[in-house]
Amino acid sequence: MVENRPWLTFAAHAVLLLGVLIVAFPVYMTFVASTHDQATMLSGPVPLLPGRFLVDNYRTVLASGLGASSSSPPVGLMLLNSLVMALAIALGKIAISIIAAYAIVYFKFPFRMAFFWMIFITLMLPVEVRILPTYEVVANLGLLNSYAGLTIPLIASATATFLFRQFFLTVPDELTEAARIDGAGPLRFFRDILLPLSGTSIAALFVIQFIYGWNQYLWPLLVTTGEDYYTVVMGISRMVNVVDAAAKWNLIMAVTLLAMIPPVIVVILMQRQFVKGLIETEK
């Protein structure tokens, strides 16, 4: 701060508090809604203070979804599916991108640039714009309703490859020379020198890609028809858009909260890696 202006500082805090409030309010309402029974929810506007059904509601959704009468799978299973999907996408992306970037930076071979551009193109083709043909490919490969179908098509990532390439280019050549003089081959150099050096980049990417994988919506919506493979984010919308009478909002809001807790915790606990990952992958 350059000069002391008490009023401006006060205004800044006021604006920030208002911002925090706007950001947090929907989540507070969700929490409140998830602690009431259905009768309270149906009788008018949602109360502003928590009720007494917190434990009951969460036990119900985790064990049996929206209750025995509905066709939704238990939320415990959906959370597990989301976790599998998020981890597989995050780790898979990191693994295949780091080796591809290694090949492109550290080797001279025919078609190197062709491969580089081919990877670059994936940046321009988000799932949303090629859903139907991609769905056909996955269906023809018999991957519908499987973890493979949920994850593999989303594993290729230009951004992760670029991030590693960018990082490798900053690693001093002297390290490579020294390793070569000491008799290390390319795989040994990768494993013993490059991989340990990439630790922070890997952590940063992991946070971003975990959130990306957890929050996938359209793709699981398309490739899962069996409830065994529902992920929690897409499962919620199936619950909201029930055709029959009254949606069980207290239970749905409990599921909603459960669906956002894991990625939010990852962001808050790994805040530094998250900020680094976000700002570096998008550059």
Next chain:
Amino acid sequence: MIKQVVFRARLLPYLLVAPQIAITLVFFIWPAAQAVKQSVFIEGPFGGNAEFVWLENFKALFTDPSYLHAARVTLVFSAAVTLASLAMSLLLAVMTDRVVRGAAVYKTFLIWPYAVAPAVAGVLWGFMFNPGIGIFSYLLNHYGYDWNYVLNGGQALFLVIVAAVWNQLSYNFLFFLAGLQVVPKSLIEAAAIDGAGPGRRFWTIILPLLSPTAFFLLVMNVVFAFFQTFGIIHAVTQGGPAKATEILVFKVYNDGFRGLDLGGSAAQSVVLMVLVIGLTILQFRFIERRVHY
């Protein structure tokens, strides 16, 4: 582009790029090529006897009132989302950069919505504006405003815009904050000594220096509003009421999977691909030049 010191190996580099290239070919390039191919054919919904029709599908698309309507909705939607979230996040970032006490705490409390899936953000706001039980609809109705987004198209559009802005706020906030933190302090101090007040310093020094960040975010927000908001629309309004919130991405999905109009949906995909490619090129040209004052 490449190291001065490289390794020599014949087969190894191909093995290393193989997984990435295989997935790219099978799940990106092949489907994209298929979309381009399908976009010039008319196919029966049960497959078989596809007929080559040149650009007929595109011609049909651009004369189809419902497609033009979706394009207009997308424009309004993405302009509103981009402008609102950029303005709000810039304000919050400037304030966070200003305060000394508690800046880290504010930051933590402002960035976590990034982790919330768009569909979940949609459900959160849809719940608060739910005509029957939502807290905001209760207040609105109480004060005499007739709120029911399930029936009123304009209100539905407003709702999905609010949810999208909320969802995108933290992303913009982080980039603006990062941009603000590299503005040289000496410039600000020099201006202060010359008698420029906080407002003047913001408009003449900070904002011009932030313009590269702002431009980058502009493109990213348009991309977000065009593509990633599918979850919000699908979970909250399903494009309704009466297609008032049907954005282009939702229409691709709807025509392809519900309407089974392969050619039409593929033509829409191709249009969107051209759009993304255009936006990406814009982005990269800009990164090479880096506008600075």
